[in-house]
Structures are given as C-alpha cells and as structure tokens.
Amino acid sequence: MFEDRSDPRANSLLTRRLWQRLAGLGLAALLGACANVGEQQPAPAQPQPDPSAAVSPASGAAATATATNAAASQQQAASTPVTRVVTKTTWVRVRRGDSLLRIASSHKVSVKDLAAWNGIKPTSHVRAGQSLKLVSKQTITVQAAAPAQAGSTNAAASPAADAAEGREVAAEVKRHARSVALVWPAQGRVVEPFEPGTTRGIEIAGKAGDPVIAAADGKVMYAGTGLNEYGSLIIVQHNKDFLTAYSHNRRLLVKTGDMVHQGQQIAEMGSENNDRVAVLFEVRRDGKPVDPMPYLPTSPQG
Template sequence: MGLLLGGCQSNTVAEAPVMSGSAHNGFYRVQRGDTLYRIGLRFNQNVNTLVRWNNLANANEIEVGQLIRVRKPASASDRPTGVKPPSGRVARESEVVTTGTAAPDIRLQWPVRGTVISRFNGQTQKGIDIAGSRGTPVKAAAAGTVQYAGDELRGYGRLVLIKHSNSTITAYAYNDSLKVRNGQSVQMGQTIATMGDSGTTGVKLHFEVRVNSRAVNPLRYLSD
C-alpha cells in the first residue's frame, strides 16, 4: 500500500497527515510524492471511490499534473450548461472552480486524560500532544469509521485515523498497540489503541482534528 502521508524528520514535531494543494470544483491536481491513498485521506474519500470516479485502471498509477476528481460528481441537472463530466483519468483545467470550507458541528471527548505538553499553533504543531503512561487506553473521540490503522507512515509511529463525517477526521499517533483495523466502525469512547512512544521519544499521544483537510485546534472541540 502506498503511503498516505509524507514522513516527518525525527527531530521535528509531527505535522498533520495532509498534503499541499487544494481542490477546485471537485478536482485536485496531483503533485510530486502524492499517492491515491494520500489524496483520499486529504479529501475524506476512500481509494475505491476515487478509482471509480476517475475511471482508473490502476490505483498505483497516477501522474504529476493529473487532475483527480475528489468530490462527488454533480448530476447532469446540477452542472452548468455546456460543462461535461471529465472522461478517462484527466479532467480539463477549464472545469476548475474554487470551493469553500465549513466548520464542523461536532463535539469530541478526550482520547486520553493527561497533561497537554504541546499545543496547537497551526504552523509547526498541527495538533496537541498529551502526556501519559505506556499502555493507557486511547479512546475514539467520536463515533466514526477507521480510515487507517498502521505504522507505515514515518514520523507518526502506530497511527489511527478516524473519519467522523464527510468533513472531519481525527488522528491518533505514537501508539504502542492498535486495537482496530481499516474500515472498522467505532463508537465514541471505544478503545482504539494504547499509548506508547512509537515514532517519537517519550510516551505521549499526538492528537489532531482535520476539517475539510485543514488542521484545527482540537481544544475547540474537546469537551471539558
């Protein structure tokens, strides 16, 4: 499986699992280092859906500069007159229009209880780090579906990503062990991992909230 995220250097704070670039009118232009898995994560879509929307013969063969549909195609009645859906793998740049971003209506529970040792700043820190003890259960902050559970992403250790809606994903990094699998549905408060220090130094949980692929301050959404 291709990497979902770019790696982080071991001496830097792990940034959120997201790529550069943005979607326009439902399309994203492939950049160097992208994979379909990473694109799907950024725009909250699974790989099979992207393959179907873009008529891809092979999910592992995408090209730099290629336009990939990442939003649900509009129906014929919704499309402006004279605009046709793209055929094949590449959409025309003339079909691209900017889309907006909305804030989520979601409340989250703390994945673990502990001291926040690193806070969100939107630049070098795209989430928060919470100190704790090895083996402490890590809980799902809200109900959702596991988008990724694994350790292939350098700099994040054993990572879990949970999709809560079409706009919102939470990330849980540096775990000692994972208790869920890709595609599994989870409930708020369900144990998804245990705390550890995989991919970092010192036991802690790196927790992020992504809204429409943008990092937001988790403390805005966590219940007291």
Template sequence: MIRAKKPWRSLGWVPALILAMVLQGCAGWSSWENSRRVSGHHREPLPAGVVPDRMPGPQEYVVRPGDTVYAIAFRNDVDYHALARWNGIDSDYLIHPGEVLRLRAPPATSSTPPRQQVGVMQTQALSDATSVTATPVTADTPPPQTVTAPSKPPPSSPASDVDDGPAGGYQWMWPVDHATVMRGFGQQGSKGVDFTGKVGQPVFAAAPGRVVYSGNALKGYGELIIIKHDDVYLSAYGYNRKRYVKEGDIVTAGQPIGEMGLGPENKPMLHFEIREKGEPINPAKKLPAKVSAPSR
C-alpha cells in the first residue's frame, strides 16, 4: 500500500532555508565590519614588487604603494603624530613601499628605530667627508677654515599650513543634506555614523582643513576622503561615488568634496567619522543639532 507523504515533511526544508538566508545577510554585514577592524592588513598578501625591508612583527605594518602616514594611522586607530614618532619619520611624513612601521609604542628599553640609525650614520659620514684636516698655523700661513656641509632645514609637513594650534576654532557642519541616519556611532561596531540618501547627492567637508587622503586603498571604506582640520581632529567620508578632491587640497566647511555612493548593502550611504588624536569619537559631539526630513 502506498502511503501519502505528509505535507509537513515535504516542506521541512523551508524553515532551514529561511534561517540560512537570514544568517547569510547578517554575515555579509558582519564580514564588512570585520574587514574594517583588520589591523595593518596583516592577512593580505603584499602587492607584486613590494619587498619588506625586514620581517614584520604582529604589531607592525608593511607600507604599500599609495599608503600615507595619515591613512595607516587612520586604519589602525592611532594618532599620526605618534605613528611618526614611533618610527622616526620626519616632518615631511615621507614613507616608501616596503618599509616596516610600528603600529604601537616601542618598549621603553627599545633602541632607536633602524630608520633613525641610518639617518645618523649618513649624517656622520657626511660630516667626516666634508671636514678639512687642520694644518699647523705659522706667521706666514693664514689659519685654515673648516668647511662643513650647509645645513638644510627639514621640509615642512604637507598639512603644516593647516591650523595646528588649539582645536575648536571653527564650526562643524553636517557632511550631507536631506539624509537620514541609518546606523549610529557604536551600532554594529561602527566607528562613525552612516547616512542614507540618494546616490550622487553632494558630500560636504564638515569643517575647514587639508585633504590628507583621497583614494580607495583602505579596505571597508570604498572611495574614501580624509581631511585634517588641525593638530587634533580628522574627519573621514567613505563610500563616495566620486571624489572631487585630491591629497593636498585645502577645503572650506561646506565645500562639496564628493558624491554619495553605494554602501556594502547596495544602498545609498555615506560613512562619516571624526577622529580625535586618532581615536574615533561620536560625531554627534561635534555636529550641530539638526532634523532632516527622510530622503525619498
């Protein structure tokens, strides 16, 4: 005798499928957030042609083409001043692919970083090569003159003409108009605020400053712009469709710097952050009170 199949058995796969779809959606957002927390890209292979100058440690980073001190510090939640100090980087903030940089303060007993040792040896060699051997002085021989290499002032920081005095001498403004907050600071691990609106709508500089990064090399931020406002604050604008500014540009508060693009959920999104000495802070502490109508 043939038995009829029970309906609940024939549909037993449906709940499992729905659960799998939900978990897959959550995993998509989680993987995006986790990718933004990977410190120093340690798990990513180096680009072709980049050879580290030494074996990197667990809290060290190998410089890649297109990297800047500001971008590396931003990615690893450290102050760019500290990053430069830990690695003996001069005020020009010049780095090269293959250099291995510390991402944390060296131990108190640590010796001078190799980068500084090389500079000291070069300086000593230059001094030895340019000094003139002294000769005996007689009545008929004028005293010899010691010739030394002319001192060259160190180049200034590319952002040195931005106000590096006390922070707070300017007004912050919202980086986008007619948008709503889709994710607040700290929600799902967010280090900033995510706005949603319309693809292509203008993104504005939230305060005056200098652009210190404009590119897409920082995984988890899309087309990213970072602006230095003073010696304390940076702001970041992620997931632009277009970037209007390049590194070194001086911008004013409210100046259009890009266009809103699509975020990881394939929805219009601007990811906005404010960093205080390298640490992410809640942008609500700086942005003025404002109520925006939902974007349709």
C-alpha cells in the first residue's frame, strides 16, 4: 500500500496524495485498505458433511424432541424478568463560566471521577464548547434475551441515545461548511507555529502520556502508522470541507470508523518519529493545510 519512503521527494508526493484522497469521495475505502494491510488471514476451511453418516427415523425423532424441548426452555427463560446493572455514558457541553467542580456538583459526581472519565487532571481548566463524558450506573429490569440461533448475524442494538448522537455526527460529516469550531487538542505550549509552505500545522508540547483530545465532533477516517513522518496518526473528518490531524502519538485510543465527540480523549501524547514530546496538530481545508490558530480559542486554557 505504502511506497518506499527513503526518497524525500517520493515521501512528500505520497503525503500529498494521501491528503488529496482523504478529501475525495474514496475516503473510507482508502483508509479501510490502509488499516487492513498485512492483517488478512486465509478463510478457515468449511467443514464438509460426511456422506457415510445416515440418520435413522428413530434418531431423527429423538433429535427433533430434544430441539423442541430446548426451544421451549429458551422461550421460558426469555420471558423471565432479569435485573441488571448497566453503565450509561452521556455527554455534557461546557458553558461559559463552568468549571470541573461546578459540572461535577450539578451532576452529583466527584471531580476526581469526572476528570478520570475524560482523561484530564482534576485541576484542569475546561473551555466553553468542550464536551465532557459522564458515566453512571443504572439498575434496570429487562426480559432475558433468548440465545442467538446458529448462523444469526444480528448484532446487539446500541442504546437509542448513542445511536442518535452517532446519526447527528454522521450527518454533520457529510455537510459542507465554511468553518469549524475547535477546542485545543492538548494542554501545553505551542513550540512550533504554522508557517505556510514550511510547516503543516502547529506543535503543542507536553509530557509523554498527556491526553490528546478531539478538537471537534467527527468521524475517525484514519488511525494508524502508515506514514513514517507522522508516527502514530489520527485523522478526524468534521464536515465535508474540514479535517484535523494529530501526529506523533504514543498510543491511539480510537480506531478508523469511530465517531468521536469534541473533548473526548483519542490518544496519548508521545514522540514517535519526532525529536520531542508533542502533538503535531493540523487543520486541513479541502485537503490543504491551513493555520489552526483562527479556529481555536485564545489559549489552551481558553
């Protein structure tokens, strides 16, 4: 999939081609192909029926009776109410003047838990427009589900709230937009500014393992190490015109195809293929790098 990157000119051409393809209609197929390189395994051989095996009428009747009894037992179990404790995840949008303490108090959770759910420190500042994850446990009574029949391909349905949020983000990803409202992807100092024609974005320094967050709601179009110069790279599409990229990560916490929310941790900061611990943050409009600063709040602290 990827070419020899020993020639800087070839590498630069490969990078341009990747971003051009990402901005085009073949986005998902291209990234899916990249993510699956080297992971394809031969399909397991299907078991063949034994032609010498014969079923006698007696054994067939016994098998039918057994299957009938099993189905009856499953149906009876399926009608029995079961009490379960489920974990519910919701998101709250930070308003101007909010703090972790205020949000934690209003939702009756501890600041420590709120910070842990969002991969930040309890002393961190939050910014207006940022989304914070809230996790709660609820006790519900449900009908026990009957065991899936062999060969069934139906997956478990997602909670309605998550499905609605996913549809909302998916709709936004497909929409043309003249701009995008971002939050800072990391807490830290800008150690390399954007220079047209020289740099692709801005570098925000920090410590190894610091959280890297999604700058806005969107869909993860790429998460991997396909280009050496980027190290561990995540690309998030926010609408038809704008993408953001997060490079040199130590660890990726999302995968291609995931829907992410603004403020959600997507990676841990690192120094992969870089000479310092920092995240290279890029904003791309129609596949071309633009200065991220006009789209960000005044400072990483808001």
